[in-house]
Amino acid sequence: MAGRTTKNMTDGSPMKLILGFLIPLLFGLLFQQLYNMMDTIIVGKYLGVHALASVGSTGSINFMIVGFCIGVCNGFSIPVAQSFGEKNEKAMRRYIANSGWLAGIFSVVMTLAVCLMCRSILGWMKTPEDIFDGAYAYIFVIFLGIPATCLYNILAGIIRSMGDSTTPVLFLLISSVLNVILDMFTILVLHMGVAGAAWATVISQGISGVLCFFYMKKNFSVLKMEGDEWKPDVRTMKTLCNMGIPMGLQYSITAIGSVVLQTAVNSLGAATVASVTAAGKISMFFCCPFDAMGSTMATYGGQNVGAKKLQRIEKGVMDCTILGAGYAILAYVVIFLFSDTIALLFVNSTEAEILRDTRQFLLTNAAFYFPLALVNIVRFMIQGLGYSRLAILAGVSEMAARAVMGFCLVPLFGYKAVCFANPLAWIAADLFLIPAYAFVMKHLYRIMRCPTRELQKAAKGEKQRQKRRARFVI
Numbered sequence: 284m285a286g287r288t289t290k291n292m293t294d295g296s297p298m299k300l301i302l303g304f305l306i307p308l309l310f311g312l313l314f315q316q317l318y319n320m321m322d323t324i325i326v327g328k329y330l331g332v333h334a335l336a337s338v339g340s341t342g343s344i345n346f347m348i349v350g351f352c353i354g355v356c357n358g359f360s361i362p363v364a365q366s367f368g369e370k371n372e373k374a375m376r377r378y379i380a381n382s383g384w385l386a387g388i389f390s391v392v393m394t395l396a397v398c399l400m401c402r403s404i405l406g407w408m409k410t411p412e413d414i415f416d417g418a419y420a421y422i423f424v425i426f427l428g429i430p431a432t433c434l435y436n437i438l439a440g441i442i443r444s445m446g447d448s449t450t451p452v453l454f455l456l457i458s459s460v461l462n463v464i465l466d467m468f469t470i471l472v473l474h475m476g477v478a479g480a481a482w483a484t485v486i487s488q489g490i491s492g493v494l495c496f497f498y499m500k501k502n503f504s505v506l507k508m509e510g511d512e513w514k515p516d517v518r519t520m521k522t523l524c525n526m527g528i529p530m531g532l533q534y535s536i537t538a539i540g541s542v543v544l545q546t547a548v549n550s551l552g553a554a555t556v557a558s559v560t561a562a563g564k565i566s567m568f569f570c571c572p573f574d575a576m577g578s579t580m581a582t583y584g585g586q587n588v589g590a591k592k593l594q595r596i597e598k599g600v601m602d603c604t605i606l607g608a609g610y611a612i613l614a615y616v617v618i619f620l621f622s623d624t625i626a627l628l629f630v631n632s633t634e635a636e637i638l639r640d641t642r643q644f645l646l647t648n649a650a651f652y653f654p655l656a657l658v659n660i661v662r663f664m665i666q667g668l669g670y671s672r673l674a675i676l677a678g679v680s681e682m683a684a685r686a687v688m689g690f691c692l693v694p695l696f697g698y699k700a701v702c703f704a705n706p707l708a709w710i711a712a713d714l715f716l717i718p719a720y721a722f723v724m725k726h727l728y729r730i731m732r733c734p735t736r737e738l739q740k741a742a743k744g745e746k747q748r749q750k751r752r753a754r755f756v757i
Contacts (some may be wrong), residue, residue: 292587292662301579301599305584329470336557337418337479340405347542359385361585390633397429409550411552421479431489454494466479525672529672533718536682541685569649573652573659584663584666585667599664622641626645648702658733677716
């Protein structure tokens with residue numbers, strides 16, 4: 284089943300396979316963040332600090348709602364990866380068909396709900412009056428584009444589950460270039476303001492989803508539905524929801540803490556919001572390798588647990604952790620040397636306070652990148668192994684840490700507390716995830732190896748009986 288466009292991750296060197304899967308995915312994520320940064324750069328440079336703050340003030344609610352949809356779609360791809368590892372093509376096709384039905388239902392319901400509540404949500408977040416209209420114009424369009432987000436993420440997740448991390452990246456590169464072009468056109472030519480940047484994002488992501496669809500239709504003959512495989516199946520949908528909804532909730536629960544924190548940041552004024560926005564965009568760019576490691580571990584874990592190769596799973600986690608530690612050191616050095624220069628992409632050199640605060644945020648977060656690496660590696664591995672519900676509790680840990688910062692420490696210590704919110708959340712998640720991973724692996728060894736040990740014991744006993752018979756005959 285592993286043809287020209289797929290990759291079997293159950294045989295061969297784990298480090299080599301991880302790097303081969305991770306690097307194309309990383310380039311795609313980097314390019315995606317690059318064009319997201321272009322959104323922010325164009326908005327900040329051409330529309331001003333208030334427009335930059337308008338977009339930035341919606342970041343946490345964007346992550347909570349859109350992140351839920353992305354998490355659900357990524358969760359749907361886990362049974363696909365497991366079926367691929369088992370070489371069960373019929374089950375794989377049924378999972379893919381039913382994930383399409385579910386993704387369509389989720390996207391429509393979510394779009395209607397959040398668009399109707401959009402203005403109220405911004406009010407609950409205490410969005411400053413001078414940036415409220417801009418924030419609403421931007422996030423409303425982003426929410427309208429939820430179906431496009433779901434389309435790309437469900438199809439890209441399925442393609443990656445079959446070991447192909449390169450193709451979704453290529454389509455993402457195409458849409459990224461288109462996004463930048465549309466940014467310039469909608470903002471500088473059509474004068475659509477921040478709404479123009481949102482429309483550029485939605486349209487380009489929709490195009491990348493369409494490209495994934497036609498690519499799958501042309502190149503994955505193994506996915507051609509047979510009989511009634513395309514029809515909705517309650518049992519299959521239940522399995523998909525058991526994987527997808529916990530993964531989506533993990534994103535949303537994590538984001539609740541970010542919403543609380545963003546509310547506290549909003550209370551500090553537009554300049555602080557602009558600083559956090561610029562720093563957050565830069566930090567997201569540097570964190571792309573950690574995101575790539577997480578996606579790689581989900582596919583690697585899903586395929587290998589399907590093939591019942593648990594020792595490969597442990598080796599893969601160790602190899603990826605080494606990669607994460609090395610990159611965390613490199614990223615801190617680069618940020619320490621060049622953060623001031625990078626920040627000038629978003630604001631003018633006259634904004635001395637924003638530049639100073641941006642550097643402080645970046646350096647504080649970069650000092651804790653290794654805990655972030657562990658969060659992504661371990662959490663996504665747990666999800667790939669089929670224990671998505673455990674990952675929700677890690678999200679609860681992050682939510683609690685950020686909520687404490689937002690409710691208690693930001694009012695007391697101001698911007699310094701904002702800078703330490705993410706590191707505290709990452710450490711809190713690790714304190715849960717590492718023991719949870721150990722528990723999951725112990726459980727898998729027990730349920731997968733006990734029958735093998737029993738068979739070996741029986742075979743040994745039979746061999747001893749045969750020896751006794753031979754002696755008796757002699």
